[in-house]
Amino acid sequence: MTKKFQFSTVFLFCFLLSFAQEKTIDTVYIFDNQLKKSKEFQKTIQLNQVDLLKNTTNLSEVLRFQSPVYIKENGRGMVSSPSFRGTTAQQTAFVWNGININSTFLGQGDVNNLNLLGYDQLEIKSGGGSVIYGSGAIGGTIHLNNELSFNKGFKNNLFWEYGSFNTSNTFVKSAYSNDKLSVKxxxxxxxxxNNYEVSEKDYLNLNGQYNNRTFNLGAAYKVDSKNMISWQTQLYDGIQHYPIRSEDYSKTKYFSDSFRSLANWNYHSKKIQNSFKVAYLQDEFQYFDHIDYPKSSGGSGETYLTKNDFNYVFNDEIALNFIGEYQLNKGEGYQSGIQSVRRNTGSIAGLLKWNPTKKLNFEAGVKQDFIEEITAPVLFSLSGKFKASSWYSTVLNISKNFRYPSFNDLYWQPGGNLDLKSETSLQAELGNQFKYKNFKLNVTPYYINIQDLIRWLPTSNGYWSPVNTNNVESYGLESQLDFEKELGNHKTKLSAGYVYTHSKDTDADRFLMYVPQHKIFGNATYKYKVAEVFLQGMYNGLTYTTSDEKRREALDPYFVVNGGLNLTLLKIYKLGFKINNIFDEIYETTAYFPLPKRNYSANLLINF
Known part of the structure; x- marks a missing residue:
């Protein structure tokens, strides 16, 4: 797919779009219309370009330092997976412009194969969401959004960064819009x-190089005051060379390609809002157990999707929402025992919103999935919000969510298990939101009970196979304090979060692997006129890496601090300098794969 990326043409096109006068923003259109509604009841962190540019290494770094999510990364830029509230990577749904894009083979998304700057906005939502976002939305959802503005004229961004380990990051974005048309x-x-060294661990990141490319094209057209059609397409391809311990080991590599295209028709009137989506998704991966030999395994998957979201507003108090979806999933493996397989899935969901007073809001949802040759449970969600005063409100969420087996779970040979059941979860959370002047505090205790968790375990035959684990219980607390103040030329923004997680296999009475009990993260920014400084800190507690809780195999607690300086010059130029891991902390998020010690980068952002 690399040949699809004609970046020189793209760069030239973007520069040619710079000769026009800007206009005032009229409308910002985001493809995921359900996300805004769910913010009313569930805790959501929204990160825009200014936030993403503080951690431009990859999406893993953003989530590690700016969210409650735990990231398990096999070395910088390598395979990376998230954990919400003590759940697994397969229980996190990645949502691209309102569509679940978890791999049909793995049942999850690789964080470092989702190019960070390919999106305008990132939102992290904790808690279950299967009624809206489907399989895997158990622990939480990560939303990768592209947006389009109207009546703004020409707008361009050019970003370039160079850092330690011969790392470069180039990004260009150009947009044009008037009152009817928007193109980006x-x-x-x-x-x-990526050849960093951690001498204290006798570790050199050999064969750790990587590169990736992303191209996005989006457009929207307002047909009239009620109808709008839009389109979003993304191309991605990446190469990762997996690290080895010494030159005696065989060097390996991994290729990943994806193509996503989404067309949407929106109708909006006073009583009726309807969104009709049609999408095509393609994913291909190839693994080479020796970089000079032909591929040793791989696979290619396709998804054809159609989805309709109909909302009818009776009055200021009551609204009904119906969501119907159909998918055809296809997959073909290479050297995996997976022949050409296909699966039809569909779902019907209904949601009722009731706002009896300005202080009380309720929502109830029910959903039934229909999955070929797999039994799916009836799902539900119940939410209620009470605004007790101007400074305190509380939200209660109760839901049943699920994940059905992936193609690898069912068909991988040897090991695939056709008798697997779908995972199901019952969960509840009680959000407490406090506001006082410039302070906001969110404290959310939660409880999750997961039945039939799918885990790959070693067998007596010498290979691994997935099995259902009877019962997993997770409970804990998510909290976050935010402060923002602007006084003349001075602007201060502070954010700090604490996460407590207790996640156990109740049958074995053992903690789940790679789930730290304690995580603390914080971000501070101070801006004066053209200068801005920021600091980030992240603490992870003791993390078990084996199912028998061996202390000597566990990851020790660590505390990592980053910092940076940005200078705005002539209004359109922003020059930045960053220091990652200021105190040279030695730390791992995955056993035997240390992450880099102190390293540096400099960048230039041009907005015109």
Missing amino acids: VSGNFVKSD
Whole structure:
């Protein structure tokens, strides 16, 4: 797919779009219309471009330092997976512009194969969401959004960064819009030798280089005051060379390609809002157990999707929402025992919103999935919000969510298990939101009970196979304090979060692997006129890496601090300098794969 990326043409096109006068923003259109509604009841962190540019290494770094999510990364830029509230990576749904894009083979998304700067906005939502976002939305959802503005004229961004380990990151974005038409194009290229060393661990990141490319094209057209059609397409391809312990080991690599295209028709009147989506998704991966030999395994998957979201507003108090979806999933493996397989899935969901007073809001949802040759449970969600005063409100969420087996779970040979059941979860959370002047505090205790968790375990025959684990219980607390103040030329923004997680296999009475009990993260920014400084800190507690809780195999607690300086010059230029891991902390998020010690980067952002 690399040949599809004609970046020189894209760059030239973007520069040609710079000769016009800007206009005032009229409308910002985001493709995921359900996300805004769910914010009313569930805790959501929204990160825009200014936030993403503080951690441009990859999406893993953003989530690690700016969210409650735990990230398990096999070395910088390598395979990376998230954990919400003590759940697994397969119980996190990645949602691209309102569509679940978890791999049909793995049942999850690889964080570092989702190019960070290919999106305008990132939102992290904790808690279950299967009624709206389907399989895997158990622990939480990560939303990768592209947006389009109207009546804004020409707008362009050019970003370039160079850092330690011969790392470069280039990004260009250009947009044009008037009151009827909006078009946006962007491209991103990242590469790194990634040859960092951690001498205290006798570790050199050999064969750790990576590079990836992303191209996005989006457009929207307002047909009239009630109808709008839109389109969003993304191309991605990446190469990761997996680290080895010494030159005696065989060097390996991994190729990943994806193509996503989404067309949407929106109708909006006073009583009726309807969104009709049609999408095509393609994913291909190839693994080479020796970089000079032909591929040793791989696979290619396709998804054809149609989805309709109908909302009818009776009055200011009551609204009904119906969501119907159909998918055809296809997959073909290479050297995996997976022949050409296909699966039809569909779902029907209904949601009722009731706002009896200005202080009380309720929502109830029910959903039934229909999955070929797999039994799916009836799902539900119940939410209620009470605004007790101007400074305190509380939200209660109760839901049943699920994940059905992936193609690898069912068909991988040897090991696939056709008798697997779908995972189901019952969960509840009680959000407490406090506001006082410039302070906001959110404290959310939660409880999750998961039945039939799918886990790959070693067998007596010498290979691994997935099995259902009877019962997993997770409970804990998510909290976050935010402060923002602007006084003349001075602007201060502070955010700090604490996460407590207790996640156990109740049958074995053992903690789940790679789930730290304690995580603390914080971000502070101070801006004066043209200068801005920021600091980030992240603490992870003791993390078990084996199912028998061996202390000597566990990851020790660590505390990592980053910092940076940005200078705005002539209004359109922003020059930045960053120091990652200021105190040279030695730490791992995955056993035997240390992450880099102190490293540096400099960047230039041009907005015109």
